[in-house]
Amino acid sequence: MQITDNSKQFLKALQDSDLALLSSVPKSDLHNHAPLGSRLSDFEKTIGQKILPPPLSLKDIAEMDNYIIHNLREHIVSLKGLETSLRLAFKHAKQDGIQKLEMSVDCLFVNLFTDKEIGFVKLLKQIHQDEAPEILYYPEIGLSRNLKISDIESCIYPCIESGYFKSIDLYGDELAKDSKNYIPIYKSAKSHHLKLKSHAGEFGNAESVRYTVETLELDEVQHGIAASNSPNVMKWLRNNNIRLNICPTSNVVLCRVQNLQSHPARILADYGINITINSDDIMIFNQSVSEEYLNLFQAQLFSANELNTIRENGIK
Numbered sequence: 001m002q003i004t005d006n007s008k009q010f011l012k013a014l015q016d017s018d019l020a021l022l023s024s025v026p027k028s029d030l031h032n033h034a035p036l037g038s039r040l041s042d043f044e045k046t047i048g049q050k051i052l053p054p055p056l057s058l059k060d061i062a063e064m065d066n067y068i069i070h071n072l073r074e075h076i077v078s079l080k081g082l083e084t085s086l087r088l089a090f091k092h093a094k095q096d097g098i099q100k101l102e103m104s105v106d107c108l109f110v111n112l113f114t115d116k117e118i119g120f121v122k123l124l125k126q127i128h129q130d131e132a133p134e135i136l137y138y139p140e141i142g143l144s145r146n147l148k149i150s151d152i153e154s155c156i157y158p159c160i161e162s163g164y165f166k167s168i169d170l171y172g173d174e175l176a177k178d179s180k181n182y183i184p185i186y187k188s189a190k191s192h193h194l195k196l197k198s199h200a201g202e203f204g205n206a207e208s209v210r211y212t213v214e215t216l217e218l219d220e221v222q223h224g225i226a227a228s229n230s231p232n233v234m235k236w237l238r239n240n241n242i243r244l245n246i247c248p249t250s251n252v253v254l255c256r257v258q259n260l261q262s263h264p265a266r267i268l269a270d271y272g273i274n275i276t277i278n279s280d281d282i283m284i285f286n287q288s289v290s291e292e293y294l295n296l297f298q299a300q301l302f303s304a305n306e307l308n309t310i311r312e313n314g315i316k
């Protein structure tokens, strides 16, 4: 097997705990929510205002949403705030050596624009070009289970039909609404050739992962870590080649996993499931993808070679 220069550097960076070198090696981030895709400290500097830091531990999505609503929302949900946070997210991805980026933006942001999805898409294109044209950016449109579907419909369909977005992701409180409610939206996304993703198995159980994949005909799952409790579901995911885009620090902070040493990514990988390592919400969890790799190596969850294989699979 030929070892590429990138692989050599990645292995060396892990062994030497060299974050700068690690950041220079191409990586993917396939589970990243854009307005929260940069460091809180960079965001504070840019807006010239201090923001209360997030709690180090959150008991559920409601607690996380509560923090966002009371501390970040006013700075992000405006045209200026959206632009600022998107620019910082691309900058951060570039600094972290992200070569392939599937970063989601919530469809409700369409409502900030007088020309709706046209202005929204134009802004995303512009910011990608300005900040990080070298990144292979696959725009992802997001929707939340927390909201009324009737409020989402007027935003999500025009985004799907715009032809700009390459994937779709459903997030929010996993237990809030049955996946069946989203079948029409996902059918439309499929017919427009978007990659189909959804959060599942973060707060739900192993069976909920299979249920969500089957109901929405998913290509990939965001998190999906609860699948590790069921050999049957893991075999099923492997046999159907369903990738899990995992965010280790997010899982620890949201108390889904006790620590990185016991993260189920190990079990999932041992079952032959294709997994990737991602950031989720950098403004909340404060870890870049490079740091996530280093953390997993230092926690001895994976060897450097195993992490390199995960890295390579992500950018394929």
Ligand SMILES: [Zn+2]
Pocket (backbone or CB within 6 Å): 031, 033, 171, 199, 222, 280
């Ligand atoms: Zn997420």
